[in-house]
Amino acid sequence: MSIVNHEQNPGDHRSDLIGRFAQHKVAANLLMLIMLLAGAVSLIKLNTQFLPNFEPDYVIVRVTWPGASAEDVAKSIVTPLEQQLRNLDYVKEMRSTSYQSAGVIVLEYDEGSDMGLALDQVKEYVDLVRNLPSDSETPEVSKVSLNEDVATIILSSDGTLEELRPLAYQYERELLDRGVAKVEFIGLPSQEIAIQVDSKQISALKMSLPQLGQQILNASQDIPAGTSGKSEAAKELRSIEQRRSESGFE
Template identity: 25%
Template structure:
């Protein structure tokens, strides 16, 4: 019956066919695309650091209380953790497919809060980070210089200070990780023999640094209540946190009075230098010193759209790079997706 109608009205049939083709062409490029359907279980990562601790200490002091608190959180399938020799700890909780990660994030946060009191003070001072993460890398960008004008620490710090936060704010980006030499750190190299000579321990040095490298409120001059003829009020600015190696070397470790007064400063028992936080990591790109910027997409995000936004942001931020610094996208998981989709488009058009 329907076929007979269209046979008797060929013009109407052609119009319907033409409208269908036009609508198909309009909506073709609006189709959501991805390499695979959403079959990977969503994950949440809990991470922190315990500076100076070994992997065994990290596992015992952070891993045990944290995993006991989070174990059994609603809709979770399993957990896996990593305790590294540089003091870092990462716990990944995997949930069932289709789980609302926003709700799960709140549940994990509540569990973590119950474990904070059991963590060492050095860990709570560092903070605990809880993020929705994708287990798969979206792309990797490398910062480098062809003439090796900058060292690895410079590249890592530039990426952490100037690139990490802007990239993390891009819609669809779940996490930005910087691999390389790591951030700058004030390193104190102690001489054991000198410490023994002055009757000191590393704990004494650590306590002195913590006690003298702090922000303090110095108060005010001329604050109320004041006489009526006092017209001015001044805020006192103290030195606060130390900023260079010479200031750290001047920290007083020990002072005594009496018949044999003694004043021991940090420079008397060691040396201080501004260097990288850890010497266990390094990065190279085509033989040059480099830092790697690894981008993870949020679960369920359109990989191609996120990658396009990252490409655009990197191109824009590269205009502000120091002289001689360059970047290159060394790994991009969307290249295969783009080619496969292009083939689909060609097939549909043909």
């Protein structure tokens, strides 16, 4: 039996990647430094958010009929709208809910649908329904949008709550002007303004109290005005006309 001892010549080195780095330690350290710098830059530019960027595939149709029962809403409002809206394309599912004084229809579209175009089509189909009750309000058609919470601002004062209300509205206007999509108030009681009209003036206007109240309501509300752009770049347009002061109603 013979034993052969194979000894590696000190001059022989591995020719693969590990061998080359073993021979050139500076190159290995330089590569590690480049990787660390690239990781640091990527971490700074990493997009972090609670929800991913996607567009909900839902359109909501809401109709208010003051004083009507749920059965009347379902028969006179929801059913005619459903019969018209079932002719829409790319609708995956349609659900409706009828309750006292209002009805809601939710349209779920196929994934990847152009929701801007879908919203316009729903508005067109809703406008084709002419036999809704005359005393019901104009149908509201809106697209479901997700808003991500980015900040919480706390306002406090030693004075009355009414002293903070103008300041809160001022901050709201400034945030909206800076591009914030929506501002919600928590803990701020709703404000009520009483409008008194003389009976002689009502007679001169030739309007009943409900008609006058409806006219005031129509002239003081924020109304959706469609969208601008497509896909993730789409922006909701809204007409800001809600009155919040005595001078505004005057």
